[in-house]
Amino acid sequence: MTDKYLKILEKIQEADSIVIGASNGLSISEGYNIFVDDLSFRENFGDFREKYNFYNIIQGCFYSYPSEEEKWTFFSRMFEYFLYDKKPSMIMKNLYKLVKDKNYFVVTSNIDDHFTLSGFSKERLFEIEGNCRYLQCSDVCHDKIYFGDEILSKMAENQDNGKIPLELIPKCPKCGGKMQVHIEIDRSFLKDQSWQSSYKGYQDFINNSHNKKLVFLELGVGAKNQMIKAPFMNLVNHEKQATYITVNKGEIYIPNEIYAKSIGIDDDIEKVLRQLVKMKQSV
Incomplete structure (x- = not known):
């Protein structure tokens, strides 16, 4: 060797x-490990596991959440999981x-x-x-992504019973529509x-x-x-x-x-x- x-x-x-x-x-x-139901996943996403019956982070990324509050609860939690101490x-x-x-x-x-x-x-x-630090318009109404640390951190810090406050849900600066994390989870991924x-x-x-x-x-x-x-x-x-x-x-x-x-x-x-x-x- x-x-x-x-x-x-x-x-x-x-x-x-x-x-x-x-x-x-x-x-x-x-x-x-975003593909396994390990101790780290259960410690950080155990409430999602129980509520939505998915068993790893990648399943959580592709899950169809009932509401925007619940969607952003997961993605802001994921942001904190990967980047909580920025070291x-x-x-x-x-x-x-x-x-x-x-x-x-x-x-x-x-x-x-x-x-x-x-x-x-x-x-x-x-x-x-x-x-996972960036956001984009879900409808891809314009060609720009946004640095999301501030709003993602706020959402991660203000979660109650699996939801975030409505006022923290980001809206597209151009069309006022929904936004999403800039990762490739569907055809809306903005290149x-x-x-x-x-x-x-x-x-x-x-x-x-x-x-x-x-x-x-x-x-x-x-x-x-x-x-x-x-x-x-x-x-x-x-x-x-x-x-x-x-x-x-x-x-x-x-x-x-x-x-x-x-x-x-x-x-x-x-x-x-x-x-x-x-x-x-x-x-």
Whole structure:
């Protein structure tokens, strides 16, 4: 295993460009598993579990709530769950330490905003499925998203019997209609100018890295997440100097076509990042 760590560190240090791909496995390593009915879910969302009979956060995101008060009670609670103290985890700190001095770009399907919270540049980040800190018009009447920390925090702090006060429910500044958290839960998800700019930034980064030493560092991306995994594998296959590094506990898949250019570690992401940073600091 030490040889693998050394090889990964060598590839990162030599890289001209690094693309980080992150999905649910990274969140799980931080202690946030949106797909399970675990102790954390029951402690933070137990009342929703009993009242609505859903058993994880992702089900709560897609649930059809009877009222706007109940909908915003859940989403503001989720906001607080992910961002209650606005401090980065040690896992995210170590990831930032590993790449902060490199030419990097991040593409993620996570919605928790833990990358910018940890020091990663917003200009080097593409959040494919949105961010739980932002709001948009549910009817998509205009092309703008809104920073929602203030109102989401107020709603999270003022919940009574599974509802928030009516006066705290946000209304669209343009049409006066309903709003929703800017995450991809239905066809109303707004791919606004900032989303488009982030997507273009990602594409430009890839194009500018053509024929250079390019490392794809994939963290906690499952086989079903083809939004990240498929493009990564395809690019590694076509870029002569590309390296594919995948870390995911319990699920490592590397196709034969890129096997010689790949490194896979089936272990906890927290442990792997901690070890890599320790080795980097000792060099």
